[in-house]
Amino acid sequence: MRVPVDWLREYVAVPSDATGVGIAADLVSVGLEEEAVHRGGVTGPLVVGRVLSLVAEPQKNGKTINWCQVDVGDANGTGEPQGIVCGAHNFAAGDLVVVVLPGGVLPTPQGPLKVSARKTYGHVSAGMICSERELGLGEDHDGIIVLDRRYAGDEAMLARCVPGADAVALLGLDRETVEVNVTPDRGYCFSVRGVAREYGHATGAEFSDPVADLATRVPPPSEHGYPVELADDAPIRGRAGCDRFNARVVRGLDVSAPSPGWMRTRLTEAGMRPISLAVDVTNYVMLGLGQPLHAYDLATLGERIVVRRARPGERITTLDDADRALDPEDLVITDGGETPIGIAGVMGGASTEVSGTTTDVLLEAAHFDPVTIARTARRHRLPSEASRRFERGVDPELAPAALQLAVELLVEYGGATAGEEVTDAGSAPQPAPVTMDAGFPSRLVGVAYDRETVVRVLTDIGCAVDGDGDALTVLPPTWRPDLTTAEDLVEEVARIEGYATIPSVLPTPPGGSGLTHGQRVRRLVADLLAARGLSEVWGAPFVGTDRLAALGLDVDAETARTVRIANPLSDEQPWMRTSLLSTMVDAVRRNTSRGAKDVGLFEVGLVTALDGPQQQAPTEDVGVRPSEEVLAAVRAAVPPQPRHVAMLLTGDADRAGWWGAGRRADVTDVVELVQALAEALAVEVVVTADAVLPWHPGRCARVALADGTVVGHVGELHPKVVAALGLPARTVGGELDLDVLTAAADRTVRARTLATYPMAQSDVALVVDAAVPAAQVHDALVSGGGDLLEEVRLFDVYEGDQVGAGRRSLAYRLTFRAPDRTMTTEEVSRLRDAAVAAAAEAHGAVQRA
Structure with a gap:
């Protein structure tokens, strides 16, 4: 504003x-x-000038310019007429105009423009005759400002328009907004x-309410007022779309009469473009008092106005010449209940617009339901100055005074006559009283406000306060529909008394609180992955079916597991994601497209995992707390949203340098990250080969808990997926259900005694079928090695002639340690042989010589 x-x-x-x-x-x-x-952006000499003569000079380019002699008084230092070239044609000799002399600076969208004397069209033009747009007063650039017409009828302003007079103050360019x-x-x-x-x-300055004076001049409703019927048969939340409709008639209006200069200036300063007297008056009243008005050409109306909801299939052409399909929730103003002539509270219709032939005007000032207007404005993508006010709540008692001011202005400046038709249909509900204890503001804010202060503040803002002792009954003013609870009144007391008087006191945290187990797990996971060199990203959780198809997923199955957004940000992404990878790939592609070669990203976020059909959540009035049954139904309708963690790596895991060649990231890097996460959370996981999309069938692994609960999958993205998404070749990654890991993570911290006796190591090479996973051989060695086996590490894999076709050699280093003694060689050999025997029994492993 x-x-x-x-x-x-x-x-x-x-x-x-x-x-x-x-x-x-x-x-x-x-x-x-x-x-x-x-503030006005004009600096330097801007003066009033009188056109002494102008000579039209046609040019070779087909344009005609005027060579003018302009009297600018003594403003140019010589008193001689100023020669100026002007391309406008809406003025004549003798007119008073606005001239910027050499040295002046005008505001332009490209920056300040310094005016100087320059040769153009065969003349030296010493200045510029200005239009409204050149001075930042409006958008009119069809012609220059003619002060005689601008201030027609305003003798005081015309008296100031003498050649050489300062036009900055005259046009209000020195004023502030x-x-x-x-x-x-x-x-x-x-x-x-x-x-x-x-x-x-804020300051204690005396406020003079213009409405109080206007109210004394408002005529009572007449029996012959223009007929208006309020017929809303489909109210929203039980509230009628229009509960009060006021109308006045003015006759004999001269629509060609110019708006007074002071009004045009004020409208421009307030950010609105002056158009015509009728429109300017309604805008001026709206800006001044806050009540939107609308003017109808009375000759285009029938016998009555009916306010109702739109009917299916109805359309209207609005004032912006757009043909709009109406929704049954839209509230419309209709001619006799049949033809829509305006979208209530948003924009009028073109068929009843005030035109150059209008003589009689019907002025409307109504009170509309904020929810109805807000929904309509958003539905039609048609925000207007009127809808901005109605959707925030307009004073229902303001309409008669606003109409009175508009009528008086049209009578004074448009030569109109106020008609006897005065309509006041319906009645708006009055504010409900609020009960409050006088000590409540002190308890809620923490600042001592005595009873007298509370009553004074509430009275100052327009409330009527009644009650004995500390029990107060407060009736909010009609212009404050937001004051409905005691807490709202407390906010007003704190606001008016000053937020600066509220001390800044840090609250003392209660003992025993802190991060939840899930929060600690999420922080630990994020810290570990960041420490391993990955960067955390966030992606909007919206996907389209094309992305699901690009990942090689079953589109029907995936959309059955998620929900479709009713009003998506993008029509191409209407679904909630079921996987973090479906949106993370955008971050990888964006980074690599901008030159990044080695990229490692991770995200911790929610996905949707619907199990069964989506339930419909009930809706309730936002002003009333829903019942426990409704809340339970709302919670039940919310689909499950487990928290996942996902990783994607591309490029080199170990970079090349003077120390040697680099190493490209592969599946083993992702497996190592998963195992590090599991170790940090004290969770035992089992990694086994698998084949699911979007992973490469031969380079995919399933991650599960020891009890078989699936945690997620890791692997290398399928070549077709990589090609479809435009990702670098051999991109690897994984996605885990963090909620499963959180539930499995041990909440207790157990310290383990540090070993003080030396370890003993023994290496074995086992030959097995190439199809046997190394992880299964590892598990067999662990099961056979006994309690003193501390670690089993695979350090070499060999396939070749020495082991035969279809076979491979897996070399493991077994580490043993006893907590109370140094182990002997015989002990270590016995335990190693037991581990090898277990592997031989389970997988036919043969120790390689």
Whole structure:
């Protein structure tokens, strides 16, 4: 919301020496957010000039320019007329115009433009006659500013328009405008009136409510008011889309009459483009008071207006000339209940637009349901100044005063006559009283507020406070629909008394709390993978069926396990992911496409794992706490979302250098990462060969717990998957169910006594069939080696003529250690032979000589 400081002064006693920066700081102190302070961007000599003569000179390029002599008084230092070339044709000799002389600087989208005398079209043009857009006053660039027309009827302003007079002050380019961000709960601040009220709260300056004076002049509803019927037969949340509709008629309006210059200036400063008198008046009232208005050409209307929900298949052409299909939830203004002539609270229809032939106008000021307007504006992607206000809540008592101001302005500047037709249909619900203990603000905020302070603050913001002792009954004002609970009132007390008065006190954490087991596991996993050189990434959990197909997965099976998003960010990614790898591949591809050769990434995140059909969650009014049954149904409808950890590696695991050649990352690197995770979590895992997509069938392993529970898979991505996703060849990775590991991780910490006796090692080479996995041979050696076997490590694999076709040699180093003695050679040999015997019995292993 842009608030011109001069306009603000009409509603609240802003000191004459107050600056825009200071005003913004005061507003911030009561909870508004400062966006910017705007000033006119014109510097240097900008003066009023009178066109003495102009000669039209056609050019070879087909353009006609005007060679003008302009009287700028003594502003040029000589008093002589200024020769200026101008390409506009909307002025004549004798007109008063705005001239920027050499040395002046104009704001442009490309940056400041310094004006100088230069030769053009055969003349030396000493300055520029300016349009609104060149001065930053608006977007009009069809012609230059003619002050005679701009200030027509305003004798005071015309008296200031003498050649050589400073046009910066005349056009308001020296004024400041404060821009604030209005939070959703403070919709009344979408008006100068609302911001003025907040400035009064912040500084104690006297606030003069313009509505109080207007209300005294509002005529009562007449028997012959324009007929309006409120016929909402499908209210949302039990609330009618329109509960009050006010209308006034003005007749004999001269639609060609210009808007007064002061109004055009204020609209421009507030960020709106002046259009015509009727439109400018409705915009001016909306910006000033906060009540959106709409003007209808009365001649285009039938006998009555009906406000109802749209019917299936209905369409409307809105003021932006767009043909729109209406939704049954849309609230529409209709002509006699048949033809939609406006989308309520959002935008009017083109068929009843005020045009150049309009003489009689019907002005509308209604009160609409915020939820209805918000949904409609978003459904049609049609945010408007009106919808921004209605969806935040407009004062239901404001409409009659707003219409009165609009009528008075049209009568004064448009030569209209106020009609006797005064309509006030329906009635808006009044705010509900809130009960609160006077000591509640002190207990909730932690600052001592006595009863008198609480009552004073609530009264200042417009509440009616009643009650004896500490039991208060508070009736919020109609412009504050956000005040519905005692906590809302406490926030107002803290805000008005000043957030700066609330001390910063660090809370004392209660004993016995800390990270949960799951949080500790996640941190340990992330720290370990980062320490191994992997970088953590995050990916949005949305995928499309094309990605599932590229991974070689069964699309129907995967979509059956997940949920489809009702309003996805991208229509190409409407599904929740079932695997972290489905989104992680984007991070790998992005990094490698930008020159990274050796990439190692990991992600810890949630996936969707639906088991059975998706349940529909019930909906409830957001203003009421749902029942336990509804909450249980909502929780039951949420699909399971286990937490996974995934890794992807490509490029070299060991880089090349002066020390020798590098080594490319392969499946064994991922297996080693999995085993390191399991060891850190004190979880025993079993890694066995497997063949599932998206992994290479010969380079894939299943990771399971000792009891057979599957944890996940690791391997090298299938060549077809790599090609389909544009990944580097031989990309490896894995994905594990972190929730399974968390449940299996031992929550206790057990210290193990450090061994003080020396180890004894013995190497064995076992020849087995090539199809026998090395992990199974490893397990057999462990089972046969006894309790003193500390470690079994595979250090060599050989396949060749010496072992025969279809056979291979696996060389293991067995480490033994006794906790209470030094082991003898005989002991070590006996235990080694027992381990080899177990391998021979289980897999036919033969010790290689």
